[in-house]
Amino acid sequence: MLTNEDLTRRLAMWQDVETKIHAFFQARGFVHVRTPLIVRCPGMEPNLDPLEVSVNGEPHALITSPEYSMKKFVGSGLKKIYTLTPVFRNHETGNHNTPEFSMLEWYAPGTYEDLMNETEDLLKCVLEDQTSWPRFSFQEAAVDTFGDPHTDEQRLFVTRYPKEHASLARLATDGTYAERFEAFGDGMELCNGFCELLDPIEQRKRFVQEQEERRRLGKSVFPIDEELLCALGRIKEPLYGNALGLDRLVMLKYAIRDIHDIQLL
């Protein structure tokens, strides 16, 4: 157990970052929402391992991200929303990874450019450092097969991901790249932002592919979230969304290299 002073010190770091995040989004007219942690349809990405739980005898899982719930809120008519929530990913360990961590996600109507500018503003506000975050295209940043950029910058945005790395992002109107970007700081991937794919037919296609890939890998196959597909169909204007690892942002601000050194217990 930590001493009172150490606990107070660590809490102060979290509180500093969280307070700034709440102030930032509330000043911009975002609504803070809570999303369920236990769901029937967790993230389908073949590389993620949700923690599976049985609820009243029914198979469920802990969320790997609040994304599906957030998009359902948008489908119900909420415009600008953000959440700070615990998320769970099994088999993730190391100095930057723990199976339980905290995620900041936010969604609003707007373009890819709007999202990058907003993310940069947020980072400057939380880090209390007005230095610009240089932007490099995927090619310029020489991103390797593991997703790591290779530039001389300590802090940067990698933008314009190739189509093959579109994930849940929309393709740019000229079809040459995906409207997706990531921010990196001190060698850590901080966030993954998209102009969201809203076409339920294309989304279903990608989910079916992910189910097949999970089956091939011998991993649990989860049902397609029909409610999510239905919600996507109701969203009429371009939507951006970003998922940012809160623990890593605290580490970046306070120059802490090991995620375990900011845990409270």
Next chain:
Amino acid sequence: MASPNDIKKGTVVNRDGELWFVIEFQRVSPGKGSSFVRTRMKHLTTGKVKEENFKSAENLTFEDVQYKKMQYLYNDGNLYTFMDNQTYEQLSIAKGDIEDSIPYMKEGLEVKVVIHNGQALTIELPQKIQYTVTYTEPAVKGDTASGNVLKDAEMDNGLKVRVPVFISTGDEVLVNTESGAYTERVTK
């Protein structure tokens, strides 16, 4: 054959006959693409450190190594000597093989000695080591425990670490041997 998912700190990976000792690893599942294991590895004879990532689906060869708990006794400048507390057996390792660990060494420290084919290759430090602060400036009035205000401190083995302002000379603290950073104070 072994899977990169089984990599741990201290695993010795055989890459085309060269032996690499895993110092640090992270299992990563990117938003898109297959999961992989990110490692920092040290070459067991040259001491060269490199970063290498392995896709989870790759096949690797791990060397069969033993990890023996031993206590650090002393050094003569070049050789560092350790003792098995059960058998009293002693062995020495060249300074160059444990260069990164030297600043953390202190008498009586328990480490894991990595032994391959009967030869001690290197040591693995505990992730956190407890030290006594032998000197740090007293906190200045007005400093608070909040945030991350740090000051210099010297440990009982000479190690220098930045510590929070509430730490005083004589306190026992834990230091993270991977980052070299202060972790927490030990309750007296």
